[in-house]
Amino acid sequence: MPSLLILIPLLGIILLNLLPSRPMRRIAFWFALVLCLVQIALAINHYPPFWGNELDRIDSFFRVSFSVDHLSFVMLLCIGIVSLASLLIAKHTVFDEKERFKFINLLIIASIGMSGIVTVRDLFSLYIFLEITAIASFILIAFEKSVLALEGSFKYMILSAVATVMMLTSIALLLLVAPDTSFSAVHEAVGHAPDSRMVIIAMGIFGCGILIKGGIVPFHGWLPDAYSAAPSAASVLLAGIVTKAAGIYTLIRILGSVFGYNRTVGAILLALGALSIVAGALAAMGQKDLKRMLAYSSISQVGYIIMGFAIWTPLGIAGAIFHIFNHAIFKSLLFVNAAAVETRMGTNDMDRMGGLAQKMPYTGTTSVIGMLSAGGVPPLGGFWSKLIIIIALWQSGHIAYSSIAAVAGVLTLAYLLIMQRKVFFGKLGEGMQDIREAHTGIVIAAVMLAAITVGVGLLFPAVFHNFAEPVKELLMR
Amino acid sequence: MKINIILLISMTAAAMWTVMGRSLLKATIGLAVTSAVITILMFRLNSPLAAVFELSVCTGLITVVFVSTISLTKPLTHKEIVELSRDRLKRFWFLPVILGIVGAGLIVTITRPGFSVPIHAAAAALKGAREVLWNLRQLDMFAQVIILIAGALGVVILFEEKRRDEW
Numbered sequence: 001m002p003s004l005l006i007l008i009p010l011l012g013i014i015l016l017n018l019l020p021s022r023p024m025r026r027i028a029f030w031f032a033l034v035l036c037l038v039q040i041a042l043a044i045n046h047y048p049p050f051w052g053n054e055l056d057r058i059d060s061f062f063r064v065s066f067s068v069d070h071l072s073f074v075m076l077l078c079i080g081i082v083s084l085a086s087l088l089i090a091k092h093t094v095f096d097e098k099e100r101f102k103f104i105n106l107l108i109i110a111s112i113g114m115s116g117i118v119t120v121r122d123l124f125s126l127y128i129f130l131e132i133t134a135i136a137s138f139i140l141i142a143f144e145k146s147v148l149a150l151e152g153s154f155k156y157m158i159l160s161a162v163a164t165v166m167m168l169t170s171i172a173l174l175l176l177v178a179p180d181t182s183f184s185a186v187h188e189a190v191g192h193a194p195d196s197r198m199v200i201i202a203m204g205i206f207g208c209g210i211l212i213k214g215g216i217v218p219f220h221g222w223l224p225d226a227y228s229a230a231p232s233a234a235s236v237l238l239a240g241i242v243t244k245a246a247g248i249y250t251l252i253r254i255l256g257s258v259f260g261y262n263r264t265v266g267a268i269l270l271a272l273g274a275l276s277i278v279a280g281a282l283a284a285m286g287q288k289d290l291k292r293m294l295a296y297s298s299i300s301q302v303g304y305i306i307m308g309f310a311i312w313t314p315l316g317i318a319g320a321i322f323h324i325f326n327h328a329i330f331k332s333l334l335f336v337n338a339a340a341v342e343t344r345m346g347t348n349d350m351d352r353m354g355g356l357a358q359k360m361p362y363t364g365t366t367s368v369i370g371m372l373s374a375g376g377v378p379p380l381g382g383f384w385s386k387l388i389i390i391i392a393l394w395q396s397g398h399i400a401y402s403s404i405a406a407v408a409g410v411l412t413l414a415y416l417l418i419m420q421r422k423v424f425f426g427k428l429g430e431g432m433q434d435i436r437e438a439h440t441g442i443v444i445a446a447v448m449l450a451a452i453t454v455g456v457g458l459l460f461p462a463v464f465h466n467f468a469e470p471v472k473e474l475l476m477r
Numbered sequence: 478m479k480i481n482i483i484l485l486i487s488m489t490a491a492a493m494w495t496v497m498g499r500s501l502l503k504a505t506i507g508l509a510v511t512s513a514v515i516t517i518l519m520f521r522l523n524s525p526l527a528a529v530f531e532l533s534v535c536t537g538l539i540t541v542v543f544v545s546t547i548s549l550t551k552p553l554t555h556k557e558i559v560e561l562s563r564d565r566l567k568r569f570w571f572l573p574v575i576l577g578i579v580g581a582g583l584i585v586t587i588t589r590p591g592f593s594v595p596i597h598a599a600a601a602a603l604k605g606a607r608e609v610l611w612n613l614r615q616l617d618m619f620a621q622v623i624i625l626i627a628g629a630l631g632v633v634i635l636f637e638e639k640r641r642d643e644w
Contacts, residue, residue, distance in 0.1 A: 003616075010623055017626075102634050109627045116620065128620040135624060139631040 001050055002066040005076075005115040009035055009108050016105065025101040032087050032104050035111070039080035043073050066119045070470040071256075074321055075118040075249050077467075078328040081452070082240035083111045085332050085445045089339050090233035092439040094143075103143060103233065110136035110237060114245040123171050123181040123258065126250065130167070130213065133246050134160045140234035141226050152229035155222040159212050166209035173202035183257045190259055203259045210254065214247015216306065217276040220299050224283075227295035228348070232339030235291055239298050240332035244324055248302060252309050252320070261312045269310035274404050276303030281411035285418070290338050290348040293419060294331065297374065300412060301327045307405060308389040311396040314472035319388030322468035326373065326381040326456065333370035333449035337363050340438030340446065341423060350419065355428035359435040362443045364424045366450040371420055373453045375413035381456035384464065481521060482584060488514040489580055493573060497565075499558045505543040512539075 012031050016024045042050055051068050068076075086107060094100040113136060116129030138160075142153035171181060177199060178189035193199050208219070215223035223243070227235050255261050280300025287293035305327065308320030340363040341356060342348055357364025373382035386409060393402035437443065456463050488511055495507030512535035519528035553561065 006619070006623075010619065013626060099634075102630060105630055106627070106634075109623060109630070112623055120616070122616075125616055125620065128617050128624070132620060132623050132627060135627045135631065139627065139634055142635060145635065 002068050002115075002119040004050075005039065005119065006112050009112050013105055013108055016101075021101075025097050028101050028104045029087065029091060032108055033084070035108065036080050036084035036087060039076060039111075039115070040084070043077035043080060046073060067121045068119055070467070070473060071249070071252065071321060072118045074325055074467055074471065075245060076115060078241050078325055079111055079114045079118070079245065081449075082237060082328055082332050083107060085240065085336055085449060086233045086237040088441045088445040089236055089336060090231075092441040093232050093339055093343055099143075103140070103231075106136045106140050106143075107233075107237065110140065110242065114241060117245050118249060118253075121183045121257070123174070123183065123186060125181075127164075127167050127171060130246055130250070131164065133242060134164075134213070137226075137234075137238060137242055140237065141230040143231050143234060146229070148225075148229040149231075152222075152225035152227075156226045159219070159222045163209040163212035166205040166212075170202040170206035170209070173198055187258050187260070206254065206259075207251070207265075210247055210251045211272070213243070214251065214302065215243050215299060216247065216272055216302060217279045217299060220276075220280075223299060224292050224295040227298070228289055228292040232291075232335065232342055235294075236332050236335040236339065239294065239335050240328045243298070243302070244305075244328060248305055248324060251306075252317075255309075255312075266310045266312055269306050270398065270401055273303045273306035273308075273310055274401055276300060276306065277405060277408040278303075278411075281408050281415065284415045285411070288350055290341065290350050290353075290419065290423065291335070292348075293350070293415065294334050294338060297334075297412070297415065298327075298331055300408065301331065301374065303408075304386060304389050304405060307393060307401055311392060311398060313392055313396050314469075315388060315395065316392035317472050318464070318468045319385055319392050321471045322464060323382075323385035323389060325467070326385045326453070329449055329452050329456070330370045330373040330380075330382055333366060333446060333453065334374065336442060336446045336449060337367040337370065340442045343438055343442070344435050345432075350422040353423045353429060353432075354426045355424070355432070356435065357424040358428055359432065360424075360437045363438055363446060366446040367424055368420065369450040369453055371413075371416040373457070375416055376409045377413070379457040379460070381453050381460075384457065384460045385468075388464075481518065482588070484514055484518050484521070485584075486580075488518065489576065493576070497562075497573070499562050502544070505540055508535075508543070509540040 012035070016028050016031065041047075087104065090100060090103050090107065094103050110133055113129050113131075113133030117126060117133065120126050120129060134156075138153050138157050141156060142149050174186050174189070175181060177193060177196070178186045190199055190203070212219040227239055230238060255265065259265075277300050280296050280298070280303060284293050284296035284300060287296060301323070305320045305323050308316045308323060310316070338348065340360060341353065344360065345353060345356075347353075357367075369380065373380035376383045376386040378384075386405070390402050390405050393399075393405060438446075491507050491511040491514060495504045495511060498504045498507060512531055515535070516528045516532040519525070519531060
């Protein structure tokens, strides 16, 4: 019954907005919290009665095939965890109760969109869920209505519209050769005419559309503005999961289940991945704005994921999926830390900070954990996934790319250490004596994400074996 | 075929007028005209359902939303508009050129004798609106409801303050 992941939140939103507003505003937070927790629990234990076919009456009503495999489970888990972190941040950064109610509504809608993306097996339905996620994201970015937020949202909207046109055109072209838009039908049609010029154009423009949605270099123009201008709770969601579900996951799924993988595509993706890693890391080094630096860092980290699955080997794919999960966790953690700092300092300018770890010990400590995981320091989660990707690249004969990935890890550590030094270490800045630790809710979110980062690193064999490794089933198709 | 090509050229001209024009209001009208021409094209290409949606949503609803939005914006002075147009023309002069070349290429391709697009038999079979909406694409209908809710929230969030200020 994966469709319940869409139906229950949808019914919830309708009821929350139809029933008397004051009590509903209070209930909204708890409703969203329960949704996130249930999604996390279901994704972790793969509860058979829910995911199996025994009770498929509700799913069959839609006449569109929902399907959940190990890749979907990893994504659903990431969606649940990151949405939970975003919700906790929103509770303590969106102060007005009415505004918070609207934010929570949008957060639930974005989660519905992402859950739809990872469970549908139809190109047109996939496109619609991508649009749901994108629309919710536009509004979340512009939520505070500042000039920068509106500009960031507008840039994202324009580039997303270009991606939308590309995807729709591609679907229209594919519908000329396929009987319908289900993954299996399009896969079969593409298999019958792999060298058709029309099919190649359709696949190419669909791929470009996904790369725009994923913010991959050179299609990343919208991403730094959107991440840095969005409210903190929205930044956590965007950086943690939205671009991964809308971009990276979709790309992997389309390659694995619809278009099929070939060496030319792999070579292009490898080059784009390497470009993203280096360009993102170099751009991050020159930033003064904390959230903007983390945004460029995301571009760089996504490069690792792309290089991992671009080689299309079992180890490469498993490493890429593992890095999707790890990146979702440690990048959300770093954005939660940025939210904590922003609420206390009122700015994201790193030049105006310093020594904050003395006044914000939990934020400072969890930030170090996030930084070390992002930098690939053992034994944290980020270390293992990067190591697997580098080994997979080396094993598949891509020694140059493997070296780029390894050297870029040093660059990552360098810019994150600069960030730590400017924000948390050193002497306490002037006028910062009265700064206090962030609100309990933000600290809880940070500690939860830091604990996951450490736990995944320490329990690496079990986590990798149960979650990331089975994803290689994609190669069997 | 000739009428369709004339309609395509009209649609392109209306779209160009929309994005190159100096007045926001005229651009909105240009967009409505573009949508209206697309509607006629869809009717001519045996897609009445898509045509009706295009007519009602794009020509009607979206134009109303745009006009409402424009009424909330601060109008530019004539001098600013002229400067903005010049700047835009300087920076994006190549866009209409590219559009013209691609359009001409497409027209040459599709008017070449023997040109045909291989349409899959199942995709070409005409299906009624009711069957498509309620039997084949139920999930998409529900998803559209979610998009409408998100859109409504967007209007409430982004325009509420402005309305409060005006009151």
